[in-house]
Amino acid sequence: MKKWALLAVFLCAWAANAQPVMQYRLAYTTADAGVMQVRIGLPAPRPAPLALVMPRNYPGGYELVLYDSFVEDVRAFSDQDKPVAVKRAPDGPRWLLGATGEQVARVEYSVDVVRMEKELLSAEEASKVRPRYVGLLGYSVFAYIDGLEEAKIALRVEGPPDWPVFSTIAPAIPAPLHTVSASAANYYALADSEILMGPDLQLRQFDGTIALVMAVYSEGEEDLAMEGQLARTALDRVQRYFGDVPFSTYTVQLELLKPLPGHDYDFSQEHLTSGTFSLSTERAMTTRTTQQQREMTLVNYAHHMAHSWIPKRAYGEGYIPFLWEMPPIIDTIWFNEGFGRYAAIAALADGMPAQEARDFRQRQFDFLRSILDDAPGFIRLMPMVVLSREASFLYAKDFRIGMNTFARGALMAAEIDDRTRRQSQDKKDLRDALRALVLRTQKEQRPFKIEELAPLFQQATGVDVAEILQRWLRPPGH
Numbered sequence: 001m002k003k004w005a006l007l008a009v010f011l012c013a014w015a016a017n018a019q020p021v022m023q024y025r026l027a028y029t030t031a032d033a034g035v036m037q038v039r040i041g042l043p044a045p046r047p048a049p050l051a052l053v054m055p056r057n058y059p060g061g062y063e064l065v066l067y068d069s070f071v072e073d074v075r076a077f078s079d080q081d082k083p084v085a086v087k088r089a090p091d092g093p094r095w096l097l098g099a100t101g102e103q104v105a106r107v108e109y110s111v112d113v114v115r116m117e118k119e120l121l122s123a124e125e126a127s128k129v130r131p132r133y134v135g136l137l138g139y140s141v142f143a144y145i146d147g148l149e150e151a152k153i154a155l156r157v158e159g160p161p162d163w164p165v166f167s168t169i170a171p172a173i174p175a176p177l178h179t180v181s182a183s184a185a186n187y188y189a190l191a192d193s194e195i196l197m198g199p200d201l202q203l204r205q206f207d208g209t210i211a212l213v214m215a216v217y218s219e220g221e222e223d224l225a226m227e228g229q230l231a232r233t234a235l236d237r238v239q240r241y242f243g244d245v246p247f248s249t250y251t252v253q254l255e256l257l258k259p260l261p262g263h264d265y266d267f268s269q270e271h272l273t274s275g276t277f278s279l280s281t282e283r284a285m286t287t288r289t290t291q292q293q294r295e296m297t298l299v300n301y302a303h304h305m306a307h308s309w310i311p312k313r314a315y316g317e318g319y320i321p322f323l324w325e326m327p328p329i330i331d332t333i334w335f336n337e338g339f340g341r342y343a344a345i346a347a348l349a350d351g352m353p354a355q356e357a358r359d360f361r362q363r364q365f366d367f368l369r370s371i372l373d374d375a376p377g378f379i380r381l382m383p384m385v386v387l388s389r390e391a392s393f394l395y396a397k398d399f400r401i402g403m404n405t406f407a408r409g410a411l412m413a414a415e416i417d418d419r420t421r422r423q424s425q426d427k428k429d430l431r432d433a434l435r436a437l438v439l440r441t442q443k444e445q446r447p448f449k450i451e452e453l454a455p456l457f458q459q460a461t462g463v464d465v466a467e468i469l470q471r472w473l474r475p476p477g478h
């Protein structure tokens, strides 16, 4: 090796090392009674005061969730390992660490997950602790230091000594016992991942273009092979629809739970490379499962897998960069949920024989149209963008808002798909437009503006769909 080449290698290594890395550690023992211990080490001590921030919502949650209320015992330490003062900010999910003139090197706190599950009534929003299982949503346990959200993260998880420990950012089967290490590109990637552990966690891999890991905790009867096959089919078809391979493994975190009184188990939640499916045991796949239930499960998987592209890799303003402290107002939830839903329907239909595909699409569209027909007058009169802003907080809390948002978006997508096929003599369709949008978003790393959609779609397909977008976006009756 020449001298200059050696120097280049040295400089590269130095640059990589120089990149600030946050050290996150999460520890849990069965003696902790459902309380997680978290430690965040800064890349280097920083001048105080700093702010520790806990999320109050998460991408795709469209709701205020007070995760800060489960954080306890926040402590911060100087570079000399001396405690510095910690003050809870009077409003918002923040703690102020240290005083002017001091340095802060690390912060520690605990999270009461048992209380979290008790107080958050939507199953998909809460982490879970059972005697032989723990399922943690990143954003429900990990806070960040204000201003350091983009720093790289080294994560270390320590579970009970003989428990397998699994992280969706470094999915490995068999899962290592007691401890796992992983790295995340930034806080978003850590927050949008899950940590699963315990002897009752079943892990099974189903190979394919994107490997599928079924990570299942079940409190009832469950046919893991059947469930995995459905998820495998959904992932294959969605991946074929978008055409690229943006990640190598997708994890289905499936929790089949004996319902707690007053809790609901109706929603699933997408993440960057995984999905959380916290359902009641009656939704488990068994030999008695009807064809109708199987189709529902297939559609639910495909929908949340499609979210790994839309909106995770193609999004409107407000989705990324993300506002963690309060639900951001988003004007394009009809795109996230409607186009995402339509893409999943089209992807699934593509893999079916012609007649089956027609019937399947018909059933889906009848359902979408019935949502619009059954909507109360005041929702029917809401312009699309206003509906989306309401959905920014109320998507699931008042599911009339959520359903009308996705139904309008999906029916708009269907119309764009039809016109594109017709005018291009079946040479192009909506998938070409969506693939172009994903590509552009990833290349430019910025959200699209609504008015950019029609020109971008036309560039990709040669078909002008501006009128369709304008019509759906216009206040009804205008």
Ligand SMILES: [Zn+2]
Pocket: 303, 304, 307, 336, 337, 340
């Ligand atoms: Zn969705």
